[in-house]
Amino acid sequence: MKEILTRYDHTKEPDIYARWEAEKQFVPSGKGEPYSIVIPPPNVTGDLHLGHALTYGIQDTIARHQRRLGKDVLVLPGMDHAAIAVQALVEKKIQKEQGLSRSQIGREKFLEEVWVWIKHYMPRMEGSLKRLGLSADWNRFRFTMDEHSKNAVRTAFVRLYEKELIYKSEFIINWDPKMQTTISDDEIEHLEETTPFYTFKFGPFEISTARPETKFGDKYVVMHPTDKRYAKYKDGETFECEWINGKITATVIKDEAVDPEFGTGVMTITPWHDKTDFEIATRHKLDKVQVIDQFGKLLPIAGEFAGRKIDEARKDIAQKLQDKGLLVKVDEKYRHRVAVSYRGGGKIEPQILPQWFMKATAVKEAAIKAVKSGEIKFTPKNLEKLYFHWLKNLHDWCISRQLWWGHEIPAWYDEDGRVYVADSLEEAQKQAGNKKLTQDPDVLDTWFSSGLWPFSTLGWPNEEAPDLLRYFPTNFLETAPEIIFFWVARMIMLSEALTGKIPFKQVYFHGFVLDEKGEKMSKSKGNVMDPMVMIEKYGSDALRMSLLGGNSPGTPQRYTEQKILKYRNFATKIWNASRFVAESTSSNSKVKTQKSKLDHTEEEFFKKLEKLEQKNEKNFAALKLSVALEELYEFFWHDFADQFLEYEKTAIREAESPDRVEQAKSCLLVALKRQLVILSDFAPFLVDTIEKEMLS
RNA sequence: GGGUGGUUAGCUCAGUUGGUAGAGCACUUGAUUUACACUCAAGGGGUCAGAGGUUCGAGCCCUCUACCACCCACCA
Numbered sequence: 001m002k003e004i005l006t007r008y009d010h011t012k013e014p015d016i017y018a019r020w021e022a023e024k025q026f027v028p029s030g031k032g033e034p035y036s037i038v039i040p041p042p043n044v045t046g047d048l049h050l051g052h053a054l055t056y057g058i059q060d061t062i063a064r065h066q067r068r069l070g071k072d073v074l075v076l077p078g079m080d081h082a083a084i085a086v087q088a089l090v091e092k093k094i095q096k097e098q099g100l101s102r103s104q105i106g107r108e109k110f111l112e113e114v115w116v117w118i119k120h121y122m123p124r125m126e127g128s129l130k131r132l133g134l135s136a137d138w139n140r141f142r143f144t145m146d147e148h149s150k151n152a153v154r155t156a157f158v159r160l161y162e163k164e165l166i167y168k169s170e171f172i173i174n175w176d177p178k179m180q181t182t183i184s185d186d187e188i189e190h191l192e193e194t195t196p197f198y199t200f201k202f203g204p205f206e207i208s209t210a211r212p213e214t215k216f217g218d219k220y221v222v223m224h225p226t227d228k229r230y231a232k233y234k235d236g237e238t239f240e241c242e243w244i245n246g247k248i249t250a251t252v253i254k255d256e257a258v259d260p261e262f263g264t265g266v267m268t269i270t271p272w273h274d275k276t277d278f279e280i281a282t283r284h285k286l287d288k289v290q291v292i293d294q295f296g297k298l299l300p301i302a303g304e305f306a307g308r309k310i311d312e313a314r315k316d317i318a319q320k321l322q323d324k325g326l327l328v329k330v331d332e333k334y335r336h337r338v339a340v341s342y343r344g345g346g347k348i349e350p351q352i353l354p355q356w357f358m359k360a361t362a363v364k365e366a367a368i369k370a371v372k373s374g375e376i377k378f379t380p381k382n383l384e385k386l387y388f389h390w391l392k393n394l395h396d397w398c399i400s401r402q403l404w405w406g407h408e409i410p411a412w413y414d415e416d417g418r419v420y421v422a423d424s425l426e427e428a429q430k431q432a433g434n435k436k437l438t439q440d441p442d443v444l445d446t447w448f449s450s451g452l453w454p455f456s457t458l459g460w461p462n463e464e465a466p467d468l469l470r471y472f473p474t475n476f477l478e479t480a481p482e483i484i485f486f487w488v489a490r491m492i493m494l495s496e497a498l499t500g501k502i503p504f505k506q507v508y509f510h511g512f513v514l515d516e517k518g519e520k521m522s523k524s525k526g527n528v529m530d531p532m533v534m535i536e537k538y539g540s541d542a543l544r545m546s547l548l549g550g551n552s553p554g555t556p557q558r559y560t561e562q563k564i565l566k567y568r569n570f571a572t573k574i575w576n577a578s579r580f581v582a583e584s585t586s587s588n589s590k591v592k593t594q595k596s597k598l599d600h601t602e603e604e605f606f607k608k609l610e611k612l613e614q615k616n617e618k619n620f621a622a623l624k625l626s627v628a629l630e631e632l633y634e635f636f637w638h639d640f641a642d643q644f645l646e647y648e649k650t651a652i653r654e655a656e657s658p659d660r661v662e663q664a665k666s667c668l669l670v671a672l673k674r675q676l677v678i679l680s681d682f683a684p685f686l687v688d689t690i691e692k693e694m695l696s
Numbered sequence: 697g698g699g700u701g702g703u704u705a706g707c708u709c710a711g712u713u714g715g716u717a718g719a720g721c722a723c724u725u726g727a728u729u730u731a732c733a734c735u736c737a738a739g740g741g742g743u744c745a746g747a748g749g750u751u752c753g754a755g756c757c758c759u760c761u762a763c764c765a766c767c768c769a770c771c772a
Contacts, residue, residue, distance in 0.1 A: 004731095006734095007732090007734080190769095207772080208772065209772060210772075222772090257770070258771090258772080259770095259771055259772085261771090262771050262772070263771085266772095267772045268772085270772090274770080274772075275770060276770035276772075277770085277772080280770095336771085336772095383700090385699080385700070386699080386700070386767075389698095389699070389700095393768085393769085481766095481767090482767090512766095516708085518765085549719095550708085550709055550710055550719075550720080551709075551710080552709095552711095555701075555702080556701095556765085556766085557708090558708060558709085559708095560708075560721095562708080562721060563708080563720080563721095565721085565734075566719090566720050568734065569720095569732095569734040571734090572734050572735095573731095573734080575731090575732080576731045576732035576735090577731065577732075578731085579731055579732080580731030580732080581731085583731075626710075627710080627711080630710065630711095630719070633719080634718090634719075641731085641732085645731080
């Protein structure tokens with residue numbers, strides 16, 4: 001036998017993966033009980049981060065375990081076009097490289113640039129996923145913007161429209177003036193800000209606002225119906241009132257949305273630019289007036305301020321009100337939250353615009369039931385509460401985006417503005433006769449196509465697609481709790497609406513991977529740890545085990561290189577214990593254990609090993625991967641390597657009969673092999689190498 | 697304002713049918729012609745956030761309090 005190194009050489013891992021692929025190890029056999037995982041497609045926004053390494057590590061560990069149990073395992077890989085995220089990055093890129101904005105470059109050219117981006121990053125990311133050891137069937141790879149996905153999206157849109165679950169309507173939406181698009185409520189984050197808070201006279205009332213620049217069109221003054229201070233003012237009553245640009249006629253409105261405790265308990269409303277105000281105005285059928293345009297500039301209604309940017313005009317407007325003697329007081333240190341686009345970073349300005357919506361009410365009951373009934377299980381279970389809470393308060397989902405990169409909306413308009421929804425222009429033309437049609441310029445929210453992912457990847461809308469029949473609903477979905485609403489809930493809703501089935505049976509949520517200070521890793525903070533660099537340094541298995549071990553589902557973990565060291569050392573330990581067993585048993589290939597001959601120590605050891613195997617299976621069934629790994633670590637290192645192996649080593653050296661030596665060797669070999677089986681879920685590269693180099 | 701999770705060794709964290717407190721790192725002492733120094737052996741270090749309750753028995757179940765983290769919400 002050739003000399004074996006004292007270290008596991010992880011640099012050969014890519015070759016091992018290539019061999020696995022060549023041997024078609026990850027192509028489902030089609031035999032046995034099906035077990036399917038459709039991976040959460042990473043955004044094609046760049047390189048993978050540690051969260052990806054964690055999620056795919058969990059999925060692959062589960063997949064390998066199921067495969068080892070004899071199931072017909074499909075792991076379907078794919079990637080997401082990430083409409084707004086990728087568009088923002090490409091816009092930044094062409095701005096930097098060519099000094100051009102997207103409008104300067106034009107839609108067609110811009111999309112070419114996007115594809116250049118995609119084609120650059122997609123292969124890199126595929127390589128990374130393979131480097132993580134993800135045992136996926138790459139023949140079934142899907143991209144959310146490939147032809148198949150496009151077809152699925154069009155079909156879904158048309159069907160939902162026909163079921164009246166999708167509609168177009170004017171509604172108050174979140175407008176991002178920076179990206180020039182609508183975004184959904186979930187794409188907003190709230191940042192605290194200190195800003196002056198003004199109180200003005202408004203007729204007989206005093207009203208407070210942080211945003212005087214929106215107040216030009218205000219002509220309704222609203223208070224709580226039971227507020228005694230204003231009992232003498234009747235709902236619908238009008239009065240003359242001096243305001244920014246002269247006299248106006250204002251109307252009193254009573255509505256429960258007003259908090260009597262806040263400020264003066266009276267407010268004026270700006271329905272075009274505020275959600276609450278919009279709702280009040282809608283309830284009372286009031287006029288809605290636009291004051292700010294899509295670029296964040298004031299419209300002619302602002303009189304002398306027209307054309308000015310809102311932020312700049314604010315102080316001057318307040319000054320004018322003060323000059324007119326309408327200012328009561330200013331609180332300079334008012335803290336409030338501003339809505340900011342999560343992706344683009346622009347300040348959100350609500351606007352009323354015609355947009356496409358998906359109705360929530362009709363499918364949310366089914367989505368609640370799917371989880372309540374236990375058809376879909378969440379791990380950790382407490383996230384079910386979060387899910388129910390969100391669904392209960394769910395409102396319609398704005399699915400159109402004024403972007404260029406994304407799925408085109410399959411809707412066409414004739415010259416009179418009539419809409420035709422169809423899965424192709426030809427079909428739309430059939431409905432429209434000989435009228436000239438133009439397609440809706442908007443694209444769909446990226447989560448619309450992601451929401452179809454578990455079934456669109458398996459062949460839907462072809463309901464006879466073999467993969468769909470065999471592997472849907474899928475068994476396991478692994479993702480981060482932060483996208484429980486964006487993604488998990490929407491997949492469940494869309495699946496119920498389009499297939500009548502649940503999309504998956506088990507959802508497993510991992511926690512955030514944080515830096516050593518407990519802070520989120522981000523490029524701007526410079527605390528990002530690149531999984532590929534860690535793999536270069538320590539090997540893929542060490543990285544995987546370090547992410548899986550020592551934490552529990554849904555809870556965040558602080559992560560340092562030290563943690564990888566622990567498992568890199570574990571890998572070395574396994575390597576050397578195996579090396580010792582292999583080298584000492586190589587002379588006699590026909591080793592076997594005969595239970596009758598086992599001595600007490602051996603018997604106890606094997607009893608304990610059997611217990612470990614049982615516990616391992618139980619832990620996997622309960623999705624306690626961390627516990628399973630830690631138990632394995634303890635057992636292998638301390639029970640096996642430190643004690644049992646030492647015991648047999650002594651026996652081999654000091655034994656008086658050859659039989660005793662044989663027995664010791666066979667015990668070691670059997671014990672090692674059984675442990676390697678369990679280990680192969682967590683450390684596939686290492687175990688494969690040991691088997692190939694030492695035990696074949 | 698509402699919700700969820702957390703508080704266990706110096707640090708980072710595990711720990712479910714409730715049964716004498718665990719790991720990694722760090723620390724102390726020792727070992728070595730060694731499978732492995734990415735090692736081994738021995739050891740120090742914990743009123744498991746605080747208070748109360750249930751129980752023969754509580755890190756674990758219940759109640760309250762404190763602090764931390766995250767999420768949600770229309771406070772103009």
